[in-house]
Amino acid sequence: MDTQTIVILDFGSQYTQLIARRIREQNVFSVVLPCTAPISEIQALKPLGVILSGGPSSVYDADAPAADPRLLELGVPVLGICYGLHFIVHHLGGKVKSAPRREYGHAEVTILDEANQDGANKDRASEDGVTALFAGLPATLQVWMSHGDEALELPAGFRRTAVTQNALAGIANEERRIWAVQFHPEVHHTPLGPKLIRNFVFNICGAAGDWTPAHFIETTVAGIREKVGKGHVICGLSGGVDSSVAAVLVHKAIGSQLTCIFVNNGVLRKNEFVNVQKNLREKLGLHIVAVDASERFMAKLAGVIDPETKRKRIGAEFIAVFDDEATRIAKETGGVDWLVQGTLYPDVIESSSVKGPSQTIKSHHNVGGLPLGMKLKLIEPLRDLFKDEVRRIGRDLGMPEEILGRQPFPGPGLAVRILGEVTPERVALLQEADEIVVAEIKAAGLYSSIWQSFAVLLPVMSVGVMGDQRTYAYTAAVRAVHSEDGMTADWTPLPYEVLKRISSRIVNEVRGINRVVYDITSKPPGTIEWE
Numbered sequence: 001m002d003t004q005t006i007v008i009l010d011f012g013s014q015y016t017q018l019i020a021r022r023i024r025e026q027n028v029f030s031v032v033l034p035c036t037a038p039i040s041e042i043q044a045l046k047p048l049g050v051i052l053s054g055g056p057s058s059v060y061d062a063d064a065p066a067a068d069p070r071l072l073e074l075g076v077p078v079l080g081i082c083y084g085l086h087f088i089v090h091h092l093g094g095k096v097k098s099a100p101r102r103e104y105g106h107a108e109v110t111i112l113d114e115a116n117q118d119g120a121n122k123d124r125a126s127e128d129g130v131t132a133l134f135a136g137l138p139a140t141l142q143v144w145m146s147h148g149d150e151a152l153e154l155p156a157g158f159r160r161t162a163v164t165q166n167a168l169a170g171i172a173n174e175e176r177r178i179w180a181v182q183f184h185p186e187v188h189h190t191p192l193g194p195k196l197i198r199n200f201v202f203n204i205c206g207a208a209g210d211w212t213p214a215h216f217i218e219t220t221v222a223g224i225r226e227k228v229g230k231g232h233v234i235c236g237l238s239g240g241v242d243s244s245v246a247a248v249l250v251h252k253a254i255g256s257q258l259t260c261i262f263v264n265n266g267v268l269r270k271n272e273f274v275n276v277q278k279n280l281r282e283k284l285g286l287h288i289v290a291v292d293a294s295e296r297f298m299a300k301l302a303g304v305i306d307p308e309t310k311r312k313r314i315g316a317e318f319i320a321v322f323d324d325e326a327t328r329i330a331k332e333t334g335g336v337d338w339l340v341q342g343t344l345y346p347d348v349i350e351s352s353s354v355k356g357p358s359q360t361i362k363s364h365h366n367v368g369g370l371p372l373g374m375k376l377k378l379i380e381p382l383r384d385l386f387k388d389e390v391r392r393i394g395r396d397l398g399m400p401e402e403i404l405g406r407q408p409f410p411g412p413g414l415a416v417r418i419l420g421e422v423t424p425e426r427v428a429l430l431q432e433a434d435e436i437v438v439a440e441i442k443a444a445g446l447y448s449s450i451w452q453s454f455a456v457l458l459p460v461m462s463v464g465v466m467g468d469q470r471t472y473a474y475t476a477a478v479r480a481v482h483s484e485d486g487m488t489a490d491w492t493p494l495p496y497e498v499l500k501r502i503s504s505r506i507v508n509e510v511r512g513i514n515r516v517v518y519d520i521t522s523k524p525p526g527t528i529e530w531e
């Protein structure tokens with residue numbers, strides 16, 4: 001079964017991923033390619049339509065993004081947005097006026113028909129002559145307009161389809177099946193944008209809207225089965241959403257040819273090692289090799305205080321343990337050929353984007369790093385999906401909400417939440433405090449609306465009093481943040497009642513912590529994790 005695809009060419013707009021999401025929300029698959037993608041790569045996807053995103057450049061800039069203008073000749077419908085409009089005008093023989101700055105703002109757009117090319121008549125009586133992109137829309141629209149460069153002269157065969165009071169807002173050449181708008185239909189400041197996108201995707205491109213979780217699962221499972229054949233596959237499980245859904249998908253495709261490796265690195269949450277096995281082995285039938293390597297990890301962490309050293313040691317030890325297990329499994333099964341990774345779409349876009357890679361602030365370590373000695377091929381069943389789509393697929397696969405609804409947890413685990421040296425005693429203290437934070441946030445019904453909520457153990461001793469006894473013990477910091485993607489975050493104003501319960505439970509139930517503080521730092525300038 002072929003998947004109907006809309007290709008989005010990224011000219012560097014901050015909204016490009018949103019375009020993809022708006023289309024996928026209509027059950028139509030869309031991919032983002034860098035605008036420099038060769039024509040052959042675009043054609044290979046047999047796109048139903050192509051969307052040219054906005055972007056920060058001007059078409060006359062010396063370093064304007066270099067897309068191949070032949071994409072306008074492919075014969076598939078094209079929708080240009082903002083810079084996409086300028087690209088079309090420029091490459092088909094029109095003229096664009098450059099402006100030194102680009103600004104965004106609310107605007108009211110009047111939709112034109114063939115008889116009303118100046119927008120004077122706002123009471124359009126009929127739909128006749130309105131371009132298909134605007135079919136069924138009212139005569140005026142509230143939009144999020146980009147003010148900057150502007151089309152001065154349209155290429156031959158194009159007409160104006162929408163204007164604001166003082167600017168051009170839309171053009172079309174229906175015969176060539178090219179449409180473009182100067183505003184952003186993908187952002188929520190354009191309330192009727194979804195209707196416009198539906199017009200393009202369904203009425204103009206003729207999409208069927210059959211890209212559902214069931215369709216995704218069916219095609220992915222069939223693809224994995226064909227790719228893997230009789231080969232053997234391993235998968236590193238972290239207990240998080242992505243690696244679990246990836247494993248379940250692969251398991252659905254090839255059953256016992258998949259072995260999952262779940263490593264206890266000694267810095268997991270309380271009971272995590274047991275619970276994850278229960279959930280995935282007993283409830284979902286995965287074949288899991290669970291390796292308790294906590295002692296190996298603790299030995300590597302002894303005496304280490306520097307955060308980056310902790311991360312590097314944990315990352316390296318993880319690969320070593322994983323490598324040992326993979327080698328053992330290879331001996332048992334007669335060879336391992338494939339490795340499953342839970343890579344998600346935003347990482348794929350980020351690495352192929354026209355924007356430069358952002359600076360590494362912390363070295364991130366993810367479960368499933370490539371074993372060093374083995375030449376394994378990669379299976380990345382989620383590389384086309386956004387996080388919420390992964391959850392939808394997981395639900396369709398019958399996975400428990402307990403796994404799907406989990407907040408993210410860093411690869412180096414509690415080690416980056418224990419400041420100073422990581423010792424088994426400190427891990428145990430933090431596990432207790434962390435469990436209380438999560439339980440109370442869940443009890444308050446806040447867990448799923450918060451990006452992350454956890455405790456941090458500070459090597460700060462202070463004096464307290466318990467009954468008649470003086471105490472001298474550690475401090476726990478509570479952290480809760482709202483975030484879209486972890487790149488930026490706002491600290492969450494937890495209700496006082498919840499903070500009160502968390503604090504009193506930690507101090508009363510966790511022997512060794514006698515003080516609780518609340519972290520009210522956003523990111524930037526803070527980071528979410530303390531190390």
Ligand code: XMP
Nearest residue numbers: 364365366408409410411412486527528529
């Ligand atoms: P920071 O602390 O950089 O964290 O603001 C941003 C998000 O990334 C998570 N995080 C990690 N995830 N391996 C991971 O898989 C890591 O090494 C790692 N370090 C941080 C963090 O929990 C937050 O969601």
